[in-house]
Amino acid sequence: MGLSSTQQEAERGILLTTVDKMTRWAQKSSVWPATFGLACCAIEMMSVTSSRYDLARFGSEAFRASPRQADLMIVAGRVSQKMAPVLRTIWEQMPEPKWVISMGACASSGGVFDNYAIIQGVDHVVPVDVYVPGCPPTPEALMFGILKLREKIQMGLPPKYLELTQGGAS
Amino acid sequence: MKLTDPEILDRLQTRFPGSLEVVPSIDQPTVTVPREMLLAFAEHVKRVEGYVMFNDVLAADWFPARPRFEVVYHVYHPEKYQRLRFKTFVDEDQPLPSMVDLWAGANWPEREAYDLFGIVFEGHPQLTRIYLPDDWEGHPLRKDYPTAGPRVD
Ligand code: SF4
Numbered sequence: 001m002g003l004s005s006t007q008q009e010a011e012r013g014i015l016l017t018t019v020d021k022m023t024r025w026a027q028k029s030s031v032w033p034a035t036f037g038l039a040c041c042a043i044e045m046m047s048v049t050s051s052r053y054d055l056a057r058f059g060s061e062a063f064r065a066s067p068r069q070a071d072l073m074i075v076a077g078r079v080s081q082k083m084a085p086v087l088r089t090i091w092e093q094m095p096e097p098k099w100v101i102s103m104g105a106c107a108s109s110g111g112v113f114d115n116y117a118i119i120q121g122v123d124h125v126v127p128v129d130v131y132v133p134g135c136p137p138t139p140e141a142l143m144f145g146i147l148k149l150r151e152k153i154q155m156g157l158p159p160k161y162l163e164l165t166q167g168g169a170s
Numbered sequence: 171m172k173l174t175d176p177e178i179l180d181r182l183q184t185r186f187p188g189s190l191e192v193v194p195s196i197d198q199p200t201v202t203v204p205r206e207m208l209l210a211f212a213e214h215v216k217r218v219e220g221y222v223m224f225n226d227v228l229a230a231d232w233f234p235a236r237p238r239f240e241v242v243y244h245v246y247h248p249e250k251y252q253r254l255r256f257k258t259f260v261d262e263d264q265p266l267p268s269m270v271d272l273w274a275g276a277n278w279p280e281r282e283a284y285d286l287f288g289i290v291f292e293g294h295p296q297l298t299r300i301y302l303p304d305d306w307e308g309h310p311l312r313k314d315y316p317t318a319g320p321r322v323d
Contacts (some may be wrong), residue, residue: 079303081303082301082302082303085213114317114318115317115318115319116310116317116318116319117302117314117319118317
């Protein structure tokens with residue numbers, strides 16, 4: 001009943017892994033969202049970083065005011081026709097690899113706002129990795145979405161925009 | 171209805187005999203003004219009566235009734251603490267005089283009414299869209315505008 005080889009290595013203070021896995025682990029542990037609150041959902045997005053929910057446990061509490069420092073865009077709220085080009089520009093300014101979470105009914109499908117002013121789902125504008133349902137989703141739900149995204153990164157699946165452009169090959 | 175300027179309607183009716191129509195209202199004195207007299211009426215209300223503050227201009231679309239738009243102005247007398255509402259009716263192809271020269275505060279509300287209803291205010295310094303993108307087609311708050319807009323998806 002000796003220690004497994006990994007445990008023995010760990011005893012000596014050494015862990016072996018691949019660079020790929022290591023990178024993924026680093027990526028998933030520091031998914032920094034861009035500050036992009038659009039409507040009521042943004043209130044729940046803000047509270048997810050509060051001490052009560054403490055998103056910092058997963059390394060995602062650093063909301064960046066510049067898209068150039070962000071990996072994740074949380075689209076929190078309904079996207080108006082006028083905001084869509086702005087949203088697209090901000091998404092394009094984010095460095096790769098980048099991910100998008102569509103938070104709430106409005107961002108995912110237009111929600112109750114089936115009218116002339118609102119884009120019926122933000123996936124018309126940017127590729128979305130994770131959809132979080134709810135109106136608004138609770139902070140727990142958003143956190144669950146972020147955890148799902150972390151799983152996706154850990155598994156080495158490509159971000160949605162790569163999946164679309166490269167046909168699923170990572 | 172509590173009035174701090176109780177004789178306002180009487181004075182206005184003496185000044186514009188026979189052309190104003192007093193509208194029953196629960197909150198503030200309200201009159202309907204013929205479109206041709208609107209500018210003269212507004213000037214009187216501001217310069218003589220002292221309603222120097224412009225609150226808003228609103229519109230309602232009564233399509234298919236003609237004339238279809240009811241345009242409602244709200245003004246305020248800051249010393250008498252009295253509000254006044256006057257309205258007029260126009261059709262799509264009838265322009266209204268802009269109130270910007272009288273009340274600078276009319277600038278943005280008139281652009282809003284233009285943007286969403288397509289009501290044209292003649293003499294406005296910059297009558298362009300204020301909410302919607304500049305290349306937008308149509309005026310969404312009109313009753314004959316499709317609720318979902320000209321969207322394709
Ligand atoms: S999904 Fe609900 S809470 Fe979120 S932006 Fe839409 S209306 Fe607001």
